[in-house]
Amino acid sequence: MKKIDTKKREEAFKVYLKLGSCNATARELGLPSPQIVRWSQEESWETRRKDHRKQLAFHFNSLKLAQENELTRLQLTELQFLEYLQTVVSEKIISGTIQPKSWRDVLDTQRFILNEMRLVLGQPTSISKVSTLTKISSGEDTHESNSVNIDGEELDKEELQRLIEDAHETLSDDE
Numbered sequence: 001m002k003k004i005d006t007k008k009r010e011e012a013f014k015v016y017l018k019l020g021s022c023n024a025t026a027r028e029l030g031l032p033s034p035q036i037v038r039w040s041q042e043e044s045w046e047t048r049r050k051d052h053r054k055q056l057a058f059h060f061n062s063l064k065l066a067q068e069n070e071l072t073r074l075q076l077t078e079l080q081f082l083e084y085l086q087t088v089v090s091e092k093i094i095s096g097t098i099q100p101k102s103w104r105d106v107l108d109t110q111r112f113i114l115n116e117m118r119l120v121l122g123q124p125t126s127i128s129k130v131s132t133l134t135k136i137s138s139g140e141d142t143h144e145s146n147s148v149n150i151d152g153e154e155l156d157k158e159e160l161q162r163l164i165e166d167a168h169e170t171l172s173d174d175e
Contacts, residue, residue: 086113
């Protein structure tokens with residue numbers, strides 16, 4: 001095989017990798033289709049293309065895993081910093097080095113740190129109140145519904161109110 005022929009074949013193979021078809025490769029390069037088909041068969045282009053795609057998939061997955069690991073490492077670092085911040089603030093308040101204007105400031109600082117930790121962990125930082133009153137209008141009469149449908153589950157008002165109160169207590173305990 002001549003050196004020029006080898007260069008043309010490699011160029012044709014690179015085009016084949018992109019297009020995946022001998023006919024499309026021939027059109028793109030302006031070469032006869034039978035010549036491209038012959039080169040493809042002689043050098044097992046389809047097998048090489050499949051191997052190339054497997055390598056790309058492997059590298060893509062490796063890169064994705066590395067990015068996820070980096071994200072996890074960054075999240076861990078952020079959590080460690082927030083824990084350190086929480087410890088330092090608590091120690092400074094206890095030792096009297098920091099004298100907050102009010103206990104509200106202390107609680108707001110602790111709440112801020114807790115919310116930041118929850119954000120890093122992908123947890124909710126607050127719960128919105130759910131309106132339990134559902135009105136059904138029929139003519140002039142308006143009736144209160146005795147239940148609420150949430151995500152396909154029928155809850156009566158008392159049960160929903162208990163859930164809301166439990167959620168508020170949980171948040172208050174965490175704060």
